[in-house]
Amino acid sequence: MRSRIAIVPAQRRHINTIANRLRIIDREECEAMGRTGKHALRMGLAVSSQCWTATVDGWPEAMFGVVVEDLIGGLGTPWFLGTDEVYRHGRELLRLGPTFVARLCDSSPRLSNLVSSHNGRAIRLLQRWGFTVGDDEMCVRGVAFRRFEKGYS
Numbered sequence: 001m002r003s004r005i006a007i008v009p010a011q012r013r014h015i016n017t018i019a020n021r022l023r024i025i026d027r028e029e030c031e032a033m034g035r036t037g038k039h040a041l042r043m044g045l046a047v048s049s050q051c052w053t054a055t056v057d058g059w060p061e062a063m064f065g066v067v068v069e070d071l072i073g074g075l076g077t078p079w080f081l082g083t084d085e086v087y088r089h090g091r092e093l094l095r096l097g098p099t100f101v102a103r104l105c106d107s108s109p110r111l112s113n114l115v116s117s118h119n120g121r122a123i124r125l126l127q128r129w130g131f132t133v134g135d136d137e138m139c140v141r142g143v144a145f146r147r148f149e150k151g152y153s
Contacts, residue, residue, distance in 0.1 A: 005092045006058075007100065008050040008086075014060035015041045018053075021083040025119045030081070032143035037081065044079055049107045052100065054086050054093075066104040066111065074127075074151075076108020079103035080122070087121055096131040105151060114138075114145040 019038035022030075030040040041063055045051050052066030062082025069075045078101075087092070104111060115122050115133065123133050126148050137144040 004056050005086070005089050005096065006055045007052050008042060008055060010045050010048075010053045010063050010065065012042075012045065013043045014053045014127070015045065017060045018063055018081065018083060021085070022081060023084055023087070025116055025122075026081045028143060029114075029116050029119065029145075032141045033139070040079075041081060044081070048079075049076070050103060051125060054082065054096075056085055056089060059085075064100070065116050066108055068108050074109040074110050076104065078104050078111045079113060090121075090125075093125060094128055097125065101150070109150040110149070112147060112149045114140070115148055117144040117146050 015038060019036070019041055022037040027037050030037045033040070035043065044063060044065055044067070047067050047070045048065030051063065053060050054062040054064070062080060063080070064080035066076040066078045069077055111131070115126065117137050123146070126133055131148045131150045134147045137146055139145070
């Protein structure tokens with residue numbers, strides 16, 4: 001069976017399609033960081049060293065990438081924002097994920113960011129992709145977050 005998910009270079013024209021149907025939990029994470037989903041996607045596309053869109057049957061359903069925070073230290077901030085539709089293809093995400101996590105590590109061998117403590121699907125996906133998700137919570141604008149990392153010694 002042919003995969004319904006394709007990963008393509010992210011483009012500005014993908015932003016509205018994804019932002020208008022962003023998962024509620026992803027919206028909450030963006031708002032806690034002081035951004036709308038649309039603004040977070042625009043900013044992610046503009047400042048990421050690498051950025052892709054996951055399409056389902058040709059329709060943009062998620063955007064993800066990595067922002068290089070410290071080039072010398074090799075630290076990057078990975079991010080992933082998507083619709084409910086992309087998460088309906090969990091097996092395909094699990095299969096495709098390691099390839100793209102490795103590509104994120106090309107520019108930043110150490111990856112770290114925050115995920116909402118209530119974003120169970122994302123936490124499970126991150127763990128399956130080899131990230132360590134911490135137990136300690138920190139509150140940002142009323143939303144509990146946990147740090148996730150990969151590549152730390």
